[in-house]
Amino acid sequence: xxxxxxxxxxxxxxxxxxxxxxxxxxxxxxxxxxxxxxxxxxxxxxxxxxxxxxxxxxxxxxxxxxxxxxxxxxxxxxxxxxxxxxxxxxxxxxxxxxxxxxxxxxxxxxxxxxxxxxxxxxxxxxxxxxxxxxxxxxxxxxxxxxxxxxxxxxxxxxxxxxxxxxxxxxxxxxxxxxxxxxxxxxxxxxxxxxxxxxxxxxxxxxxxxxxxxxxxxxxxxxxxxxxxxxxxxxxxxxxxxxxxxxxxxxxxxxxxxxxxxxxxxxxxxxxxxxxxxxxxxxxxxxxxxxxxxxxxxxxxxxxxxxxxxxxxxxxxxxxxxxxxxxxxxxxxxxxxxxxxxxxxxxxxxxxxxxxxxxxxxxxxxxxxxxxxx
Ligand code: FAD
Ligand code: UDP
Numbered sequence: 097x098x099x100x101x102x103x104x105x106x107x108x109x110x111x112x113x114x115x116x117x118x119x120x121x122x123x124x125x126x127x128x129x130x131x132x133x134x135x136x137x138x139x140x141x142x143x144x145x146x147x148x149x150x151x152x153x154x155x156x157x158x159x160x161x162x163x164x165x166x167x168x169x170x171x172x173x174x175x176x177x178x179x180x181x182x183x184x185x186x187x188x189x190x191x192x193x194x195x196x197x198x199x200x201x202x203x204x205x206x207x208x209x210x211x212x213x214x215x216x217x218x219x220x221x222x223x224x225x226x227x228x229x230x231x232x233x234x235x236x237x238x239x240x241x242x243x244x245x246x247x248x249x250x251x252x253x254x255x256x257x258x259x260x261x262x263x264x265x266x267x268x269x270x271x272x273x274x275x276x277x278x279x280x281x282x283x284x285x286x287x288x289x290x291x292x293x294x295x296x297x298x299x300x301x302x303x304x305x306x307x308x309x310x311x312x313x314x315x316x317x318x319x320x321x322x323x324x325x326x327x328x329x330x331x332x333x334x335x336x337x338x339x340x341x342x343x344x345x346x347x348x349x350x351x352x353x354x355x356x357x358x359x360x361x362x363x364x365x366x367x368x369x370x371x372x373x374x375x376x377x378x379x380x381x382x383x384x385x386x387x388x389x390x391x392x393x394x395x396x397x398x399x400x401x402x403x404x405x406x407x408x409x410x411x412x413x414x415x416x417x418x419x420x421x422x423x424x425x426x427x428x429x430x431x432x433x434x435x436x437x438x439x440x441x442x443x444x445x446x447x448x449x450x451x452x453x454x455x456x457x458x459x460x461x462x463x464x465x466x467x468x469x
Contacts, residue, residue, distance in 0.1 A: 099124055100124045100125060100126045100307075100325055100326075101118065101123040101124050101125065101326060101327065102114075102115070102118050102123060102124070102125045102126070102325065102326075102327050102328070102329060103125075103126050103127075103128065103321055103325035103327070103328045103329070104125055104126070104127045104128070104328075104329045104331070105128055105314045105321075105328060105329065105330045105331055105332055106127075106128075106129060106130075106136060106330070106331030106332055106442065106444075106445075107127050107129040107134040107135060107136060107297060107301065107308060107310075108135065108136020108137060108138065108297075108331055108442060108443075108455075109135075109136060109138055109296075109297070109442070109452055109455045109456060109459070110329075110331045110441045110442030110443075110445070110455050110458065110459045111127060111129075111136070111329060111331045111441070111442070112127075112134070112135070112296075112297045112300040112301055113300065113455075113456055113459035113460065113463075114329050114441065114459050114462060114463060115127050115300065115301060115303075115306050115329075116300035116301070116303065116306075117459075117460070117463040117467070118463075118466075118467075119303035119305040119306050120303070121467055122305070123305065124305050124306075125305060125306045125307070126306075126307050126308075126309065126325070127301060127306060127307070127308045127309070128308075128309050128312040128313075128314060128321075129308065129309070129310045129311075129312065130311070130312060130313040130314070130332075131310065131311075132310055132311055133294075133310060134294070134297050134298065134301060134308060134310065135293060135294045135296075135297040135298075136151075136297075136331075137151040137152070137154075137413070137443075138151070138154050138293040138294075138296070138297070138452065139151060139293065139294055139297075140154075140292030140293045140294050141292070141294065142292070143356060143397050144356065144391050144392040144395040144396075144397065145390065145391040145392045145395075146383050146384045146387075146390065146391035146392070146395070146396070146397050147291065147292035147383060147386065147387060148354065148383050148397050148399070149293075149381065149383060149386070149399070150352070150354075151350075151352065151413070152350065152352065152379075152381070152399070152401055152413075153178075153366065153367050153379070153381045153386075154288075154293060154452065155176065155178045155280075155281070155286065155287075155288060155386075156173065156285075156286065156287055156288065156289070156452055156453065157178075157281040157283040157285065157286040157451070157453065158283050158284070158285050158286075158453030159282075159283045159284040159285070160453060160457060161284075161285075162457075162460075163453045163456050163457055163460075164284075164285040164453075166456060166460070167289075167296065167453075167456065169299075170289075170295070170296040170299045170300060171289035171290065171291065171293075171295055171296050171299075172289070172290050173287030173288065173289055173290065174287050174288050174289075174290050174387060174388070175287055176286070176287050176288040176366075176386055176387075176388075177279050177280075177286055178279070178280040178281060178286070178366070178367065179191070179278040179279060179280060179365070180280055180365070180366075180367035180368065180369050180379075181365050181367070181368045181369070182245075182246050182250075182368075182369045182370075182371045183368055183369065183370050183371070184245045184246060184249075184370075184371045184372055185372050187245070188200075189201070189245070189246060190278045191246070191270075191278070191280060191369065192270045192271045192272065192273065192278075192279075192280050193237075193238050193242055193246070193270065193271075193272045193273070194271075194272075194273040194274075194275060194276065194277055194278060195207065195210060195273070195274060195275055195276040195277075196276050196278060197242065197246075198210040198213070199276075201241055201242070201245075202241070207274035207275075210274060211274065213239065214238055214239040215239075216239075217235070217239030217240045217241060218235060218236055218239055218240075220240070221235050221239075221240050223235045223236045224236075227264050228264075229259065229260045229261065229262060229263070229264060230251060230259045230260070230262035230263065230264050230266055230267050231243070231248070231258075231259040231260045231262075232260075232264070233264030233267050233268065234247045234248075234251075234259070234267045237267070237268075237272050238272055245371060246371045247259070247267065247371070248373070249371050249372045249373035249374075250369060250370070250371040250378055251266070251267070252373060253373060253376070253378060253403050254348070254378050254403045255348060255403070255416070256348065256403065256405055261418075262418065263417060263418045263419070265417070266449075283453075288386045288387065290387065314330070314332060315336070322435075322437070322438070325437075326437065327437055327438075327439070328437060328438045328439070329438075329439050329441055329462075330438050330439065330440050330441070330445050331440075331441050331442035331443075331444060331445045332444055332445065333345070333347075333412055333444045333445075334425070334428045334429075334432065334440050334444065334445055334446075334447060335424075335428055337438075337440070338428060338431055341431075342424060342427050342428060342431070343424060344408075345415065345416070345421050345424055345425060345428070345447060346406070346415075346416035346418075346421050347406040347410075347412035347413070347414060347415060347416060348403065348404075348405075348406055348412075348413060348414040348416060349403075349404040349405065349406040349410040349411055349412065349413055349414075350401055350402065350403060350404055350411070350413045351401075351402040351404050352399050352400070352401060352402075353377075353399065353400045353402065354397060354398070354399045354400075355397070355398055355399075356395065356396075356397050357395070357396050357397070357398060358394060358395065359394070359395075359396055360393065360394055360395075360396065361382075361389070361396065362382050362396050362398055363380060363382050363398070364385075365382070365385060366381060366382055366383070366385035366386050367379055367380075367381050368380050368381075368382075376402055377400040377401055377402045377403075378401050378402075378403055379400075379401045380398055380399070380400050380401075381398065381399050381401070382396055382397070382398050383396075383397045383398070383399070384396055384397070412444060414449065415443065415444070415447045415448060415449055417447070417448065417449050421447070422447075425447040428447075439462060439466070441458060441459060441462055442455055442458070442459075443455065446458065
């Protein structure tokens with residue numbers, strides 16, 4: 097093991113970006129990955145000529161030109177713009193919340209009519225200007241109708257908590273627009289890599305100075321790894337790294353149910369959200385629409401996304417960034433100071449609700465700190 101400069105734990109976007117940059121600087125890197133494939137949650141694979149996003153819909157979006165240019169080295173991106181549809185008990189609405197949504201709900205035609213309607217609903221609900229939780233934040237942004245039909249049910253099943261117990265930042269991820277514009281993101285750049293995401297990580301890990309070992313869990317030989325590698329980049333769960341000694345951080349898990357169907361076009365859109373409380377899944381994605389219908393004629397692949405409680409051993413898809421968990425994370429971060437040979441990175445290592453562009457940015461920041469100090 098001594099021949100390596102770095103051990104990277106996890107072959108997701110953070111680990112792969114770090115490994116790529118380290119090898120570019122002549123460093124020898126070993127990457128270990130506990131799953132049976134590389135690429136973490138951005139993993140895609142081909143079925144019937146369709147790129148299937150195994151761990152849920154992944155749309156790349158960023159306003160950071162440096163990050164956008166960076167990712168283009170590894171794949172060509174198409175012009176896909178995310179425009180999910182919401183299905184509330186059979187009623188169809190456009191997302192994010194925009195003039196198309198307001199028109200369908202209230203018949204309003206102009207922005208000022210929409211603002212007046214929202215304002216009236218907000219007044220009636222007696223919402224303060226300083227929202228304390230997700231429910232108050234949502235009503236203060238778009239009123240009670242949209243909150244009841246498009247947010248409450250989805251949010252409470254997604255997070256397994258009452259909207260009054262959730263932090264307001266979660267709902268601020270979604271734009272509210274007074275234009276007829278169904279683009280889910282406000283970012284300057286957006287798209288899907290033609291041919292899927294796995295090729296990106298594969299290219300990042302291609303350097304001869306990088307060895308990749310899949311089906312290998314860091315915790316099977318934690319002490320040996322720490323002893324034998326001069327430096328470790330750890331992108332797994334930070335609380336697990338410390339054997340949960342300060343208590344467990346909370347995560348939210350998911351279950352994906354994927355079906356190959358003998359139809360050409362199942363739902364007419366890549367992403368359909370089911371926003372009522374009763375439907376057990378939050379979204380259905382039809383993968384071929386990410387590449388504008390590319391794939392075998394008469395075939396399609398869909399995935400239903402079911403939210404799930406997390407307990408040890410389950411996949412921790414989302415950190416639960418409320419104040420209680422953020423406080424606990426800070427304590428783990430302090431503990432991490434005592435192990436300077438380990439750098440914690442990514443969604444799980446830094447316990448942050450990072451999107452892909454933020455992960456790349458965070459990894460490149462780590463690279464700068466590590467190699468340009
Ligand atoms: P991961 O991809 O989780 O990689 C960590 C890797 O480490 C995993 O492969 C894991 O198996 C491995 N690992 C963990 N512990 C160990 C261990 N003990 N030993 C060995 N290996 C280990 N972002 C967007 O920008 N746009 C989107 O549309 C989008 N949609 C998403 C939809 C869903 C359902 C989810 C869950 C996330 C979505 N994201 C999206 C976020 C995106 O997936 C993450 O930002 C990104 O993949 C995080 O990269 P990472 O390297 O930090 O973590
Ligand atoms: N959300 C909602 N209704 C929707 C879509 C999203 O209420 O139709 C809320 C929900 O709380 C969700 C949050 O907005 O967790 C962020 O949505 P996003 O699509 O960014 O979630 P992600 O893709 O990260 O799961």
